[in-house]
Amino acid sequence: MSNRQKKNCTIPIISSRCSTTTSMAEQLIPIQEVKSLSIDETPKSGMTLEERLKFIRSIGEECIGEDELRNLLANKDEPICFDAFQPSGRMHIALGVMKMINVNKLTSAGCRVKMMIADLPAFLNNKMGGDPKKIEIVGKYFIEIWKSLGMDSLGKVEFLWSSEEIYSHVNEYWPLVLDIARTNKLPRLTNCCQVEQDEISGAQIMCPCMQCADIFFLKADICQQGMDQREVNILAREYCDGTEGKNKPIILSHHMLPGLQQGQGKMSNSEVSSAIFMDDDQAEVNVKIKKAYCPPKVVEGNPCLEYLKYIVFPWFKEFSVERKAEFGGAKTYNNYEELVVDYEREALHPGDVKPALSKALNKILQPVRDHFANDSNAKELLKKVKTFSRTTSTKVDKKKTKEQQTPADNKKPLAVNDTPQSSSEVALEERFQIIRTVGEECIQEDELRNLLAHKDEPICYDGFEPSGRMHIAQGVMKTINVNRLTSAGCKVRVWIADWFAFLNNKMGGDLEKIEVVGNYFIEIWKASGMDLSRGKVELLWSSEEINSRSREYWPIVMDIARKNKLPRLTRCCQIMGRTEQDELSGAQILYPCMQCADIFFLKADICQLGMDQRKVNVLAREYCDDIKRKNKPIILSHHMLPGLQQGQTKMSKSDASSAIFMEDEADVVNHKIEMAYCPPKVVDGNPCLEYLKYIVFPKLKEFTVVSSAEDGRAKTYQTYEDFVVDYEAEALRPDDVKPALSKALNIILQPVRDHFSSGAPRDLLERVKSYRVTR
Structure with a gap:
């Protein structure tokens, strides 16, 4: 068992003999610990x-x-x-x-x-x-x-x-x-x-x-x-x-008792005439039964007879009718079947049944009335219940008392006109520009400026599902973005979404493997230079955090779930790499509710995730409108690197040729880049140039190319924009770019290779490589 598990005991380690398809229920608790039963055993009760x-x-x-x-x-x-x-x-x-x-x-x-x-x-x-x-x-x-x-x-x-x-x-x-x-x-x-x-x-x-x-x-x-x-x-x-x-x-x-009126399939708390209530007084019972639907000779669908069958006979074991002698006189029925015979042949009339039914029901209810009249606690409870304005619709009452507010509600609004806490306007603008470079899109820039003016250490939220080997976008790009955020004064909370990985069936839903992959990810970030030393980055396991503060977390999830209809939630399902047309499971509906809750649970000011997470982050802002929260999380959506082959809009872990992985050897990197799609003069949709723009230039600050022409001169570019000018003019060709790109990537990845070359990291990597890749 890992140190993390020994300390928190939230995800029990399962033997390696367990199947990868083992359910979480089987991994955590037995469904029913009952021995196989034998019919021939002697009964053990009286x-x-x-x-x-x-x-x-x-x-x-x-x-x-x-x-x-x-x-x-x-x-x-x-x-x-x-x-x-x-x-x-x-x-x-x-x-x-x-x-x-x-x-x-x-x-x-x-x-x-x-x-x-x-x-x-x-x-x-x-x-x-x-x-x-x-x-x-x-x-x-x-x-x-x-x-x-x-x-x-x-x-x-x-x-x-x-x-x-x-x-x-x-x-x-x-x-x-x-x-x-x-x-x-x-x-x-x-x-x-x-x-x-x-x-x-x-x-x-x-x-x-x-x-x-x-x-x-x-x-x-x-x-x-x-x-x-x-x-x-x-x-x-x-x-x-x-x-x-x-x-x-x-x-x-x-059996489900019907309502008292014709055509009412089921009793309703919201329609008083449809049922006898346990605290109804005698007069109310008499009036409701008198007005109840009770057609003569008809047994099926007759609510008065259903009351007799399911309430009166089981309670008293008999039912007495008082009548004048001319109408048959008083009669006591000892079972329901006997009563039905008389009712169907009209020897028993609704006018006979109703008063007797009212009398029987009032006798049953009298101890309840007495209790609520004589017991002060019960009396106070009933008084409160009767005053409540109850709703059974799915439309949520948005008027909340302080006690009812979820943790997502409680946040002081930022005032745009307050005096900034930053040392100078220049410092504020510098922080804004650094943070803004992280996102391909920012919702909303004015809110980001306002946040930086009034909070020295904004909280940024990022998350990942441990799901196999790490590609370069998750490794180097995330490291670059996190370090930019911390250099601008932010605290970054990285959510290691182990429960979410299980919910999304990553690693076959095997919690042990999910944890191993999560630890492997952390080791890569350490080796690739993520700034973990100054306490500006918190690596948080979702299972531990949720379990330790479950009373805070799950009410937010449930509140988000009840405030959003199914079509709105299904629009978020692309965050899991599936299209809306796929056959969804309950997990795909629960997932965005939980991911949205994470943002408020972690008290995030900024959601810094990929463009593929945009829809669920927008859902979080919409939820703020629902709960009247003024400070919405700012969405900073970074670019998504494409796959290396033509037409691959996104890297895929299941297709090794679509991406550079963080521990790929130099010759593997060289081969993948050599085979990569890289059309001459074309910048947009060129994966090799995207690697330069989002990986090489931000990490190395320059890029050196040796021309394949006869003179073989080297040229160093200080900015991506200068490089693009030459590439579009065909002063640079793909054959020039690819070897230089491979060399740069290998320089960036070498510290990771060194880190995983021996000891515990090497063993961790070997375990991850042995796992079957999942979506």
Whole structure:
């Protein structure tokens, strides 16, 4: 284990025997540490196996893995059942009474129920307007209701706040989310969304990845949720197939109660008439049931009869109707099926059912009312919940209190008219010009001048994914740019994006290899002369920084995800070397949200990356508009060197002939330059001349060419512009330029070769060379 890992323990080293296709979940935590179950074993609980199976099975309208359920119960005394809810306003009767009935059935059958109070997903889905304090209050209100009903009479229910559990185990949870995101295509994840396609945001892609992760994170054997969660639970089973998880979670999906009005497929918190709420008073219940849709003789789609089937009969085991003798007199039904027979033949009328239903519901709800009337804490919670202005749309409320603001918000605006802190206007202009030379494009120059006038040490952000051997643009060009920035008084934070490399499947998603490549990159920069000695450059591993400040980082990611629709995020996907037409995974949507968050997390004033990163940096500036942040990150986008062959717009690590690599031997450099595209008189699109402009002149400050003509005279150019004049006039030919360019590049690369010629650096290089190159 490396010193970095021993100190932080964020990325466990995996044996070299591991496959390069091993998932992060398999590298970090086992999917389910349960032995292979044998159906023939004797049941270990007081109930018989068949009794436990029947009791648990009665909860689900559908059970996926019924044989697996039998096997589980035969071999595990206390299976773990997972359920979750997002605090989102007042609780309706399905979430209250139905959930309580189901949970108590599970605990009676020997199960342990882990109830996840999904406050982070609630924030992600903009429940309660995305206000964490309101979400917390609603979550506590929910718990008070279940306790007043009698949930957990056997002490086998755990209420777990997702924020507390996740932030206590960040190095287990978030890698699992990332792995699920990278192994699932976008269409599969959108199938889990209950939002119209054109309204899907990054949050709606992130949420099923988190929901799926919850199941494994809590080591659940059974997922006991509504039919509306069926798709994401199936996703968890599919994920087990992809990671060769032995024991898939069993899916027990309960029925979804409809709204009380005709045509309402599902209860809605936002439409009060659609449901009975757990804190409704007696009069409200009576009015809602009286107005409810209840057609005579019709059973299917009749909400009043559904209330009887799923709430009243399970609760009381019977249902009594009071009628005058002329209409059949009072009658008590001992099961739902008996009632249906009478209702379908009109021996039982809606006018009989509704008053009796209201009476039964009020009897169920009375302990809740009493609790919230007599318990001061519960009373205060209910009062607050009723006053909340709740929103369920994906449109984010941009009015924030100080407590709600993300770290990205808190930054004092720069005043253009303040007195500059620099020693002189000349010094300011010199700093501006040095920094400006780094970027082919700058968004915005006036903001850059303003920044330099008011901050002696601006923070510049750069990042890279460890993904194989380093080419000369990542090595020499980055060194030149970083040294320019530090010479102009900037502090540069270089983000070693190991988690991002995993998310983007670099090095086959193997974390050990990713770390090795990251360390190799650092060694190259040291050898190539990057100024690391004065504390002006910080090399930060993303996994370590994110894990150590996860409560700060992930809320920014989630906020960016919920504020941006899918089309906007997919436009950023070219940052990963893929076109928008490629089949994207969830990772490609989560990726720009995280990369955008990095900028604010690192408190960057300047984003100094390549032109290929421009779209995500612009996204960061747009996010500032969303959160009303006045100081947007300045975008300084450097030029992208092309490949050495004709038509190669970008270097490719998978095509060794397209680039010079930092540890290439002299003869390899000579051969590559000799074969490089270099048309006479043509400057634009000439890779050899681009190497001169962006590598040789900035590094060596001059370029000497020996003419191939008879006189063989040498000429030294002090500027690239002077060189271009001669080349366009054909005073210089490609045969003159190429040998001189090879010589210059070999001079620049020799310190790197020397550094990697022996000891630990040599071993590091050999390991990197042995790895399969990835995109």
